[in-house]
Amino acid sequence: MLTERQRMILNVIIDDYxxxxxxxxxxxxxxRSDVSFSPAxxxxxxADLEExxxxxxxxxxxxxxxxxxxxxxxxxxxxxxxxxxxxxVQKVRSFFTEKMNQMEQIIQHAASxxxxxxxxxxxxxxxxxxxxxxxxxxxxxxxxxxAVAIIVTNTGHVENRTISIPADMSMDxxxxxxxxxxxxxxxxxxxRLKSKLYTEVGQELGRYAEQCEKLLGVLDEALKSEDDHRVxxxxxxxxxxxxxxxxxxxxxxxxxxxxxxxxxxxMFSSLPSGIAVRIGTENTHEAINNCSLxxxxxxxxxxxxxxxxxxxxxxxxxxxxxxxxxxxxxxxxVLLSRWYK
Amino acid sequence: MLTERQRMILNVIIDDYxxxxxxxxxxxxxxRSDVSFSPAxxxxxxADLEExxxxxxxxxxxxxxxxxxxxxxxxxxxxxxxxxxxxxVQKVRSFFTEKMNQMEQIIQHAASxxxxxxxxxxxxxxxxxxxxxxxxxxxxxxxxxxAVAIIVTNTGHVENRTISIPADMSMDxxxxxxxxxxxxxxxxxxxRLKSKLYTEVGQELGRYAEQCEKLLGVLDEALKSEDDHRVxxxxxxxxxxxxxxxxxxxxxxxxxxxxxxxxxxxMFSSLPSGIAVRIGTENTHEAINNCSLxxxxxxxxxxxxxxxxxxxxxxxxxxxxxxxxxxxxxxxxVLLSRWYK
DNA sequence: CGTTAGCACTCGTTATCGATGAGTGCTAAT
DNA sequence: ATTAGCACTCATCGATAACGAGTGCTAACG
Numbered sequence: 001m002l003t004e005r006q007r008m009i010l011n012v013i014i015d016d017y018x019x020x021x022x023x024x025x026x027x028x029x030x031x032r033s034d035v036s037f038s039p040a041x042x043x044x045x046x047a048d049l050e051e052x053x054x055x056x057x058x059x060x061x062x063x064x065x066x067x068x069x070x071x072x073x074x075x076x077x078x079x080x081x082x083x084x085x086x087x088x089v090q091k092v093r094s095f096f097t098e099k100m101n102q103m104e105q106i107i108q109h110a111a112s113x114x115x116x117x118x119x120x121x122x123x124x125x126x127x128x129x130x131x132x133x134x135x136x137x138x139x140x141x142x143x144x145x146x147a148v149a150i151i152v153t154n155t156g157h158v159e160n161r162t163i164s165i166p167a168d169m170s171m172d173x174x175x176x177x178x179x180x181x182x183x184x185x186x187x188x189x190x191x192r193l194k195s196k197l198y199t200e201v202g203q204e205l206g207r208y209a210e211q212c213e214k215l216l217g218v219l220d221e222a223l224k225s226e227d228d229h230r231v232x233x234x235x236x237x238x239x240x241x242x243x244x245x246x247x248x249x250x251x252x253x254x255x256x257x258x259x260x261x262x263x264x265x266x267m268f269s270s271l272p273s274g275i276a277v278r279i280g281t282e283n284t285h286e287a288i289n290n291c292s293l294x295x296x297x298x299x300x301x302x303x304x305x306x307x308x309x310x311x312x313x314x315x316x317x318x319x320x321x322x323x324x325x326x327x328x329x330x331x332x333x334v335l336l337s338r339w340y341k
Numbered sequence: 342m343l344t345e346r347q348r349m350i351l352n353v354i355i356d357d358y359x360x361x362x363x364x365x366x367x368x369x370x371x372x373r374s375d376v377s378f379s380p381a382x383x384x385x386x387x388a389d390l391e392e393x394x395x396x397x398x399x400x401x402x403x404x405x406x407x408x409x410x411x412x413x414x415x416x417x418x419x420x421x422x423x424x425x426x427x428x429x430v431q432k433v434r435s436f437f438t439e440k441m442n443q444m445e446q447i448i449q450h451a452a453s454x455x456x457x458x459x460x461x462x463x464x465x466x467x468x469x470x471x472x473x474x475x476x477x478x479x480x481x482x483x484x485x486x487x488a489v490a491i492i493v494t495n496t497g498h499v500e501n502r503t504i505s506i507p508a509d510m511s512m513d514x515x516x517x518x519x520x521x522x523x524x525x526x527x528x529x530x531x532x533r534l535k536s537k538l539y540t541e542v543g544q545e546l547g548r549y550a551e552q553c554e555k556l557l558g559v560l561d562e563a564l565k566s567e568d569d570h571r572v573x574x575x576x577x578x579x580x581x582x583x584x585x586x587x588x589x590x591x592x593x594x595x596x597x598x599x600x601x602x603x604x605x606x607x608m609f610s611s612l613p614s615g616i617a618v619r620i621g622t623e624n625t626h627e628a629i630n631n632c633s634l635x636x637x638x639x640x641x642x643x644x645x646x647x648x649x650x651x652x653x654x655x656x657x658x659x660x661x662x663x664x665x666x667x668x669x670x671x672x673x674x675v676l677l678s679r680w681y682k
Numbered sequence: 683c684g685t686t687a688g689c690a691c692t693c694g695t696t697a698t699c700g701a702t703g704a705g706t707g708c709t710a711a712t
Numbered sequence: 713a714t715t716a717g718c719a720c721t722c723a724t725c726g727a728t729a730a731c732g733a734g735t736g737c738t739a740a741c742g
Contacts, residue, residue, distance in 0.1 A: 025734050038686050043735065061693045061734050101503045136481045142497045143682060150491060150499060156483045158491060160499040162442045162680070221442075237600065240593040248589060252581040259578065339503070341484060366705050379715050384706065402705050402722045 011078045021243045023063030068280040115235025120312035124232040125268045127305040130191040155339045244313045257287040273297045280314045296325040300337040352419045362584045364404030409621040456576025461653035465573040466609045468646040471532040496680045585654045598628040614638045621655045633657045637666040641678040
């Protein structure tokens with residue numbers, strides 16, 4: 001529905017605006033070497049594009065800026081996904097060579113790289129653990145009435161909680177209960193631990209029932225609080241460098257949002273697999289209605305594990321961010337596959 | 342060296358300025374019910390106080406604001422440490438009643454409470470672990486060539502790392518090495534693990550030497566990276582609400598500093614025990630030269646464990662923050678003593 | 683008919699100027 | 713020693729004007 005020339009002009013306007021953050025006038029477009037029309041012609045086209053909803057005018061005597069619809073069209077039809085800058089590839093690759101044998105470390109590092117290379121804010125959602133299965137369960141006594149409960153999953157994820165031991169129970173008894181749980185529950189997905197316990201293991205435990213209840217409580221809690229540890233942020237303060245956030249109040253609502261792990265979890269929970277772009281008001285959370293969120297899911301061995309995302313102003317370098325996310329999500333998959341074979 | 346009246350006036354100016362964030366004029370002081378002097382008298386005293394270095398004038402026709410030296414005198418001699426607001430005590434107490442059986446959780450929660458009650462940024466440094474001693478060391482295999490190494494300390498602190506197992510080594514052999522380490526090293530402070538191993542356990546390990554090397558490497562790494570996990574922040578965005586930080590650039594340098602865990606560790610490493618107040622340029626880091634940092638150490642059973650701190654503008658409610666830190670540091674000591682008996 | 687030069691017009695930005703008023707320092711009277 | 717009085721300073725605010733970037737429209741051009 002847009003003519004070739006209109007598409008070209010829209011493309012140029014968005015590219016220029018992404019770089020300059022200032023409204024683009026007809027004259028500056030006309031002066032470009034790849035454009036051979038006079039300002040007047042450009043103006044006519046721009047007026048049409050505005051009528052169609054792809055451009056906006058901050059005020060009468062200013063140039064045009066892209067609207068949400070304009071960005072959307074750009075992302076869907078115009079953007080040329082450049083190869084990632086060689087230098088940037090280099091940095092990502094060197095990320096590979098560093099040996100990191102902690103999954104958390106890899107993920108946090110990936111977030112750092114993303115925010116460094118883009119100067120936006122990166123958000124990475126780590127793998128969920130409740131689909132993992134129990135590999136090992138253990139109690140380590142640390143005093144007369146306290147012990148550390150340790151849970152290891154098949155992916156090597158470790159959760160631990162300090163629990164206090166009831167006075168009327170010996171350490172031996174406790175240990176026995178743990179042994180029973182271990183023999184019966186290894187291999188069971190964490191999400192089904194509790195139900196599994198009640199239906200199949202309940203009777204065997206006999207007098208340990210009460211203690212098992214307690215242990216299960218610990219397990220349960222471990223799974224809940226783990227949400228907090230799935231979200232990795234980096235470069236939140238990059239928001240402050242964006243000219244659209246020179247107003248302190250605006251940036252505060254965004255930064256406050258980033259502090260709320262549950263909200264981020266919710267934002268990321270409903271994303272499709274692959275690359276997704278949410279522009280401005282397409283985001284349901286009002287605080288980021290003048291931001292764009294670009295996300296890419298990563299997976300290993302066919303299992304979708306988590307999501308990496310970049311949050312920046314709507315005036316974002318979509319081409320760069322998309323290709324970078326694409327690159328990194330694939331690389332992460334390779335790195336993480338080690339834990340998921 | 343200051344007359345009683347000068348002290349009174351300085352006190353009033355700082356109290357008012359802390360509340361209003363605007364230069365205080367002689368007239369507004371004179372109008373207070375507890376002051377019975379004319380503006381002219383106040384002005385004379387203010388001129389003297391300025392000459393002595395306790396006050397400053399932003400410009401000729403403005404009121405006075407406290408200088409660093411003024412704040413320092415206020416903190417050292419004038420501030421009346423009010424009891425903590427009942428409502429606030431209530432909140433801190435309710436923090437007690439919630440049962441939290443994870444030390445991290447308690448510390449993070451303490452940070453949240455601090456920032457909520459003060460509207461400043463809170464920084465909490467958790468207990469260091471390298472003075473803890475080894476309680477338990479274990480390998481949990483998670484695949485053919487990978488295992489999770491788990492370290493439990495006497496305080497119930499758990500560190501874990503994923504390690505890959507060399508192809509030329511059976512799981513059994515590995516396990517035996519672990520067993521030897523366990524019998525020999527339990528009770529040894531983490532800081533001395535490595536040297537202890539080489540001097541005393543070395544020869545016994547025989548052919549496992551190489552593997553032990555590797556395991557020790559894991560331990561070593563665990564102790565290093567643990568620094569990152571000692572710093573707990575809350576309310577960093579509160580900085581944005583302070584009128585002295587309406588300028589985005591200023592606030593960015595502060596927020597960037599807060600993102601650098603090592604810098605914070607360094608800031609907190611050289612603090613005396615008890616309450617400490619660092620005002621403005623008394624802070625060595627330039628980024629917070631117009632901030633004040635108030636810290637309080639907390640301890641259990643005589644052992645100093647960590648530090649809780651509040652970072653805000655120099656125009657900070659010192660009375661409130663100091664008494665709150667005092668309260669909370671003692672309460673935390675009680676809560677945490679459980680892990681350190 | 684598409685394109686473009688020309689031109690009047692809009693409107694945000696910036697600078698200037700004066701009025702305002704809060705606050706000071708100084709002096710002289712109390 | 714205290715204070716009333718007063719001249720002075722200077723940030724803030726509003727109005728006004730100059731400026732200029734950019735537009736929309738019209739008419740001319742190929």
